Amino acid sequence: MEISRRDQALMSVSEKDFAKVIDRIKIGASEDCWPWTGRLTPKGYPRWTLQTEGQSVDVFVHRLLAWIHHGPPPVEGPWVHRTCGAANCLNPAHLFWGPDQRKVPEATILEALRRVLSGESMSEVARSMGLKYNTLYTWRTGNKRPELLEKAQQMLREEKLSA
Numbered sequence: 001m002e003i004s005r006r007d008q009a010l011m012s013v014s015e016k017d018f019a020k021v022i023d024r025i026k027i028g029a030s031e032d033c034w035p036w037t038g039r040l041t042p043k044g045y046p047r048w049t050l051q052t053e054g055q056s057v058d059v060f061v062h063r064l065l066a067w068i069h070h071g072p073p074p075v076e077g078p079w080v081h082r083t084c085g086a087a088n089c090l091n092p093a094h095l096f097w098g099p100d101q102r103k104v105p106e107a108t109i110l111e112a113l114r115r116v117l118s119g120e121s122m123s124e125v126a127r128s129m130g131l132k133y134n135t136l137y138t139w140r141t142g143n144k145r146p147e148l149l150e151k152a153q154q155m156l157r158e159e160k161l162s163a
């Protein structure tokens with residue numbers, strides 16, 4: 001697996017720098033969201049400037065926590081997703097690695113849609129397949145990739161006919 005320069009910087013974070021990051025997280029009860037009190041990106045994601053080998057690198061704090069708590073990402077080009085959907089949340093229990101939602105393979109989308117159309121709950125399918133709930137929702141409603149929704153419906157009809 002290829003590790004990006006930013007992620008390499010994250011993994012070499014010193015104990016002193018890590019303590020600075022933790023100081024900026026409003027740690028609450030284990031089930032609550034833990035908001036970042038430092039700088040945010042325009043979309044509301046926690047960012048932080050890391051000094052590494054004399055250079056400043058802008059990094060996402062949720063990626064640092066995902067590496068520390070969940071280990072290396074299981075997929076290529078991974079994103080950090082949140083079960084709670086809050087962009088600034090850093091509770092490690094709410095963070096998980098998943099595929100870049102802009103590059104989910106067609107077969108994965110079809111499988112997710114087939115499961116939802118067969119009656120599984122969207123949150124269960126999203127969680128078990130490492131997909132973002134909101135993205136699954138846009139596929140299910142046909143708002144994005146409507147051709148795949150149609151294809152999944154067709155596949156399901158054929159499965160029922162041959163059952």
Ligand SMILES: [Zn+2]
Pocket residue numbers: 032033034082084085086089090091094
């Ligand atoms: Zn949260």
